[in-house]
Amino acid sequence: MKIQASGENYLETILILSQKNGIVRSIDIANELEFTKPSISRAMKILRQEGYINMDEDGLITLTSKGEKKANEIYERHKVIREFLIKFLGVDEETAEQDACRIEHVISKETFLGFKKLLLEKKAEGK
Numbered sequence: 158m159k160i161q162a163s164g165e166n167y168l169e170t171i172l173i174l175s176q177k178n179g180i181v182r183s184i185d186i187a188n189e190l191e192f193t194k195p196s197i198s199r200a201m202k203i204l205r206q207e208g209y210i211n212m213d214e215d216g217l218i219t220l221t222s223k224g225e226k227k228a229n230e231i232y233e234r235h236k237v238i239r240e241f242l243i244k245f246l247g248v249d250e251e252t253a254e255q256d257a258c259r260i261e262h263v264i265s266k267e268t269f270l271g272f273k274k275l276l277l278e279k280k281a282e283g284k
Contacts, residue, residue: 160207160209160227162262162263163200164200164203164204164207164209165227165231165261165262166190166258166262167186167190167197167200167201167204168204168209168210168220168224168227168228168231169228169231169232169235170186170189170190171186171210171218171220171224171228172220172225172228172229172232173189173232174186174189175219175220180217181217181218181219182216182217182218183197183198183201183216183218184197186201186218201218204224208221208223208224209221209223209224209227210224231261231262234257234261234264234269235257235258235261236257237269237272237273237276238253238256238257238260238261238264238269238272239253239254239256239257240253240276241272241275241276242256242257244276244279245275245279
């Protein structure tokens with residue numbers, strides 16, 4: 158089953174919060190995304206059922222290997238798109254961040270790889 162954009166956002170948020178704080182609970186996700194605790198609970202149940210996360214008896218959320226792989230893919234798309242928008246299009250950082258959050262879920266693999274290739278070439282040129 159293909160994961161929805163909202164599920165991708167949750168996985169990316171769990172990855173970022175775990176890197177930043179070491180541990181992640183539903184309340185951390187709710188605070189970060191400014192969503193209600195019940196909506197986070199429903200989403201975590203779905204992600205758990207689909208094998209993307211584990212949640213222990215203390216409510217600590219961890220990504221499974223499947224979840225971590227997907228979260229890293231999403232986060233890489235986000236970072237590359239954001240950087241592309243800033244470096245090639247001159248978009249300000251706040252707008253680039255917001256647009257990257259939306260684009261990362263709909264961009265084709267082919268287009269993403271094109272963005273990534275151009276960024277790598279620009280870095281190799283020292284620009």
